[in-house]
Amino acid sequence: MSLHAFQENDALTMHPSDACIVLDGISLFAIHKIVRYILNCIFKRFDQDIDVFMRNYPFSAIIGQEKFKTAYLANIVNPDIGGLLVTGVKGTGKSTIVRSVESILPELTVVKECLFNCDPGTREKLCTFCMEKNILETTSKQMKIVNLPLSCSEDRLIGSIEIERLLKEGKKQIQVGVLGEANRNILYIDEVNLLPDHIVDDILDAAALHWNTVEREGFSISHPAEFVLVGSMNPEEGELRPQILDRFPLSVHVNSIMNAELRIEIVKRNIVFSKNPEAFYELFKEEDDVLRQSISNAREILPDVVISPSHLRVISTSCSDLKVDGQRPDIIIVKTSQTIAALDGRKTIREEDIVLSGILTMMHRTRDGGLLEPPREDEIIKTFKRNFKELQSGSFEQPVKFSINSINKKVDNFIQISSEFDDDDTSNPIERKKNKNLT
Numbered sequence: 001m002s003l004h005a006f007q008e009n010d011a012l013t014m015h016p017s018d019a020c021i022v023l024d025g026i027s028l029f030a031i032h033k034i035v036r037y038i039l040n041c042i043f044k045r046f047d048q049d050i051d052v053f054m055r056n057y058p059f060s061a062i063i064g065q066e067k068f069k070t071a072y073l074a075n076i077v078n079p080d081i082g083g084l085l086v087t088g089v090k091g092t093g094k095s096t097i098v099r100s101v102e103s104i105l106p107e108l109t110v111v112k113e114c115l116f117n118c119d120p121g122t123r124e125k126l127c128t129f130c131m132e133k134n135i136l137e138t139t140s141k142q143m144k145i146v147n148l149p150l151s152c153s154e155d156r157l158i159g160s161i162e163i164e165r166l167l168k169e170g171k172k173q174i175q176v177g178v179l180g181e182a183n184r185n186i187l188y189i190d191e192v193n194l195l196p197d198h199i200v201d202d203i204l205d206a207a208a209l210h211w212n213t214v215e216r217e218g219f220s221i222s223h224p225a226e227f228v229l230v231g232s233m234n235p236e237e238g239e240l241r242p243q244i245l246d247r248f249p250l251s252v253h254v255n256s257i258m259n260a261e262l263r264i265e266i267v268k269r270n271i272v273f274s275k276n277p278e279a280f281y282e283l284f285k286e287e288d289d290v291l292r293q294s295i296s297n298a299r300e301i302l303p304d305v306v307i308s309p310s311h312l313r314v315i316s317t318s319c320s321d322l323k324v325d326g327q328r329p330d331i332i333i334v335k336t337s338q339t340i341a342a343l344d345g346r347k348t349i350r351e352e353d354i355v356l357s358g359i360l361t362m363m364h365r366t367r368d369g370g371l372l373e374p375p376r377e378d379e380i381i382k383t384f385k386r387n388f389k390e391l392q393s394g395s396f397e398q399p400v401k402f403s404i405n406s407i408n409k410k411v412d413n414f415i416q417i418s419s420e421f422d423d424d425d426t427s428n429p430i431e432r433k434k435n436k437n438l439t
């Protein structure tokens with residue numbers, strides 16, 4: 001029996017199932033995948049979780065890749081951010097980190113026997129079947145990752161009718177699509193750059209609308225499709241169209257870790273995990289539990305996280321200075337800053353939350369109508385810091401007074417903008433201080 005160790009690049013994947021261990025010519029990775037597939041088929045019938053038996057690498061055991069982890073957790077806390085694109089060369093642990101989050105995902109309260117995991121607490125977000133029920137019985141389900149197969153057809157994605165049953169029994173039975181399975185879960189698209197454009201468009205449309213409709217053979221069913229969209233790709237294998245790139249709210253580029261000490265620790269953890277996944281899982285269970293709790297806490301805090309008018313001004317001025325296309329980036333930066341603060345257990349946003357959100361939001365975006373390349377990280381940091389400095393020094397541009405100020409005030413009440421300033425105040429804290437001293 002020969003056991004070949006990891007190749008250099010494989011050590012960085014951090015997932016033993018991705019590592020190239022060869023046992024008498026048979027790939028253990030392949031065996032792992034086949035066993036997982038068979039168990040999946042068996043346990044799916046009984047609605048059981050096979051990960052009790054087939055553990056993923058624990059999230060807390062991942063070393064480095066802090067931006068990726070923060071962006072990912074922010075999306076789990078607040079799916080309204082809309083998703084994340086992860087780029088990086090082979091062997092940097094993209095898929096491992098995406099899968100590892102299963103160890104910290106919270107439980108969902110769902111309508112019993114609903115095919116789409118409807119939330120019984122929100123009447124306006126029920127599927128066609130649940131809408132017809134007078135009483136909604138509830139049950140708990142583990143939030144999970146739904147993988148999109150690379151060869152996914154439109155029917156498999158959107159959902160369809162079970163043709164065999166229709167022909168045999170004359171009954172119309174819905175075949176739940178990937179978008180239906182993904183509702184309130186994570187939808188993971190590995191190698192998103194290799195998918196046909198129309199499939200990517202369908203997914204991004206559903207992600208934007210939060211709804212999907214299955215229409216086949218005179219049958220029409222609508223269901224919520226609110227999922228955390230995570231796409232990963234290796235840019236060496238092909239680019240994504242800029243139009244599709246722009247529709248991913250956040251992006252992170254994963255680099256290989258070059259610190260030797262960290263690499264050694266990664267290798268050690270991989271070897272221990274591959275020998276005994278269950279014991280390794282127990283080692284990190286406490287840290288995973290803390291993270292799971294911080295996701296729940298962040299979800300509770302999030303509605304109370306306020307953003308100040310001065311922070312809003314820095315965000316929009318920086319987006320304008322960097323010439324990013326459209327206004328979506330400003331909106332995403334606000335939502336992400338609020339969520340990062342909530343993840344840290346705060347109801348107030350700090351400058352560093354905004355700068356990090358700016359980096360995550362803008363590094364993949366076209367600018368100046370597509371004429372400019374996306375901004376570099378150092379360019380984004382410099383722009384935000386300059387605008388924060390200008391705000392402090394009082395040289396910031398005065399706000400434009402709208403003629404519909406009373407309506408603006410009402411709008412502010414709905415989106416957690418703090419009442420930092422009175423009507424007569426400027427957005428400049430120094431000027432405001434001066435005014436107060438005068439009165």
Ligand SMILES: [Zn+2]
Pocket residue numbers: 111114115116117118126127128129130131
């Ligand atoms: Zn339902």
